[in-house]
Structures are given as structure tokens and as C-alpha cells.
Amino acid sequence: MESDNYWAKKQGQELFEQALQLEADGKVSEAVEAYQKSLAQWPFNGQAQYNMGIALATTGKIEQALRAWKRAIWLDPAFRLELIKAFDIDDELREELVGWFPGEELAQAA
Numbered sequence: 001m002e003s004d005n006y007w008a009k010k011q012g013q014e015l016f017e018q019a020l021q022l023e024a025d026g027k028v029s030e031a032v033e034a035y036q037k038s039l040a041q042w043p044f045n046g047q048a049q050y051n052m053g054i055a056l057a058t059t060g061k062i063e064q065a066l067r068a069w070k071r072a073i074w075l076d077p078a079f080r081l082e083l084i085k086a087f088d089i090d091d092e093l094r095e096e097l098v099g100w101f102p103g104e105e106l107a108q109a110a
Helices: 004-024 028-041 046-058 062-075 079-087 091-098 104-109
Strands: none
Touching: 004 028, 004 046, 028 046, 046 062, 046 079, 062 079
């Protein structure tokens, strides 16, 4: 018998896929709602947090987007580099948003 956790994650994945489709269709506000519902079911989906951040930023909700991206990074630190690559973030904002990177202390000491 499947556990409640399995069904919650499955429903979260379905809502995530729905959010992706809504975003692709240009229905960004509806996509944000679907990402939120997805995360209510499957809160450890870093990709949903990351994508929700992009959708929120697209609608001008930068503070909310930053919170979503910080949660995404907490869930999966690989999203740090994704944000830097996607938005060509300058050093000051990078430090605020994504914090320290391994190896930076070596570059600063040199």
C-alpha cells in the first residue's frame, strides 16, 4: 500500500507539471498559484521553488522571488550557479542572494 507521503509527492509533481504548462502558455500568475499548490504538497521540490521565483520575478514581485530562490538554494545548493548564469548577477547582489561560494576565500587571499 502506498504511503500518504507518496501520494502527496505525486500530487505535488502533477501540480508542478501543470505550473510549467501554465507558464509556457503565458499564464504566469496562474503558474505561481500552481507552484504554490505544488509546494504545499511537496515542499522539498527545489525546482518548483526556483521556477516559482522566476515566475514571481516576471510579474515584478522581486522580494517574493528572492525568498523563493533562497528556499531553492537551501533545498539544492546547485541553484546558486543557475541563478548566476541565468541573470548574470553582479558580485554585490550575488553575495546577498546566494552567499559564499567554495573557493572564494582562495581568490580573496591571493
